[in-house]
Amino acid sequence: MRLPALALLCLGVAACQDAAAPSVEVSDAVCRPTPNGRDLTGCYMTLTATTDDRLISVSTPAAATSxxxxxxxxxxxMTMREMVGGLSLPAGQATSLQPGGNHIMLMQVTAPLAEGDTVELALTFEDTAPITVSARVGNPAVN
Known part of the structure; x- marks a missing residue:
């Protein structure tokens, strides 16, 4: 009787640990189409972390540099510069990457991005396990 109870206890503890693991929800991921003759573009999304975290890097096969x-x-x-220390994600607060504000910049895009395409973005965080997001190529919603 003790062995089944111990197994159930271990499963319960593992489930609680997984539920408590930090996570980041991503919504509304979009990258702008590349302008004719240009090899750079911006990507936007909303990130909501369950615990205080930080987006520290982004990579994609669609560009040499992100x-x-x-x-x-x-x-x-108006000036634009890389956030060398990454982007702070306060727990439970939606953090928007949007035109005219913080955003992801793709440089040396390997092939033109056209409306309707998708771009795979690998997001690396300070605490949360890395995630890959499929961003649609199109125009972002204006807030």
């Missing part, structure tokens, strides 16, 4: 970028305005001039 960076997490931030947009800011300094002296009336």
């Amino acid at each position: 960076e997490i970028h931030e947009m800011s305005t300094e002296g009336g001039i």
